[in-house]
Amino acid sequence: MKLIRLKTVQFITEAAVIAALYAMLTILLVPISSGQLQVRVAEALTILPYFTPAAMPGLFVGCFIANIFTGAGIYDILLGPLVTLLAAFFTAKMPNKYLVPLPPVILNAVYVGILLYYTAELPMALTMVLVAAGEIVACYVIGYPLLLLLEKHYEKIFERK
Template sequence: MKTTARYIAQAAIIAAIYAAVTIAFAPISYGQVQVRISEALTVLPALTPAAIPGLFIGCILANIYGGGGIIDIIFGSLATLLAAFLSYKMPKKWMVPIPPIIINGIVIGFVLNYLYGLPLFITMGWVALGELISCYALGYPLLLALSHHYPHGI
C-alpha cells in the first residue's frame, strides 16, 4: 500500500480522537471495569487501513496518560494493534468488533492482573464485557453509518 497524505491524515485524526475520547472519559476508560468509549473506533479498520496505525498510536497516547506504566503502554497498545489488524481482515461487517473484544479481554486482563493483582479470569470477563458494549453498542452502528462513504471497505 502506498502511504499518501490522506492515509497519514486519517491515521492522525483517528489517533487524536481515540486518545482524546479515552482521556475525556478517564473514569470509565481505565481499570478492571472499563468501557472505553473510544473503542467504538476499533471498527474503522474495516473502512480504511489507516485506522490500524491510528488506533495503535491513539492507544499509546491514552495509555501514557492512564498511569498503568510501561507494561500497559506496550502490551495494551500492541493488543490494540493486533485487534485492529484482525478487524481489518474480517470478512463480514458483524464480525469486525470481535477481535478487540477477545484480544483486549485476554491481554488487558493479564496486564491488570500483573499490575494490580486483580483476579485474572474475572478481570478478563469485565474487560471483554466493556469491549462488547463499546464495540457492538457504539462501534457497530458507527460502522453501519459510515459504510456507504467507503465503497472499498466491507
C-alpha cells in the same frame, strides 16, 4: 509522482485524525476508560480498519498516547498499543461486518485480564469477563452502529481521489 504524494498525505491525515480521536475520547472519559470494569468509548473506533488501512497506525498511536495518561503503567503504555494494532489487523481481515468488532473484544479481554492480574493482583478470569463486557459495550453497542453509519455513507467519507 503527484498522485502517490496525495495518497500518502491522505493516509497520514486519516491516521492522525483517528489517533487524535482515540486519544481524546479516552483521556476525556478517563474515569471509565481503564481498570477492571471499563468502557473505553474510543474502542468504538476499532471498527475503522474495516474501511481504511490508515486506521491501523492511527489506533496504535492513539492508544499509545491515551495509555500514557490512563494506562496501568509502563507495561500498558508499551504493550497495550501492540494489542490494539493486532486487533486492528484482525479487524481488517474479518469476512463480514458482524464479526468486525470481535477482535478487540477478545484480545483486550485477554490482555487486560493478564495485565491487571500481574500488576494489580486482580482475579484474572473475572477481570477478563468484566473487560470483555466493557469491550462489548464499546465495540458492539457503540462501534457497530458507527460501522453501519459509515457503511451507509462510505463513498462520501472515504472517497479516494
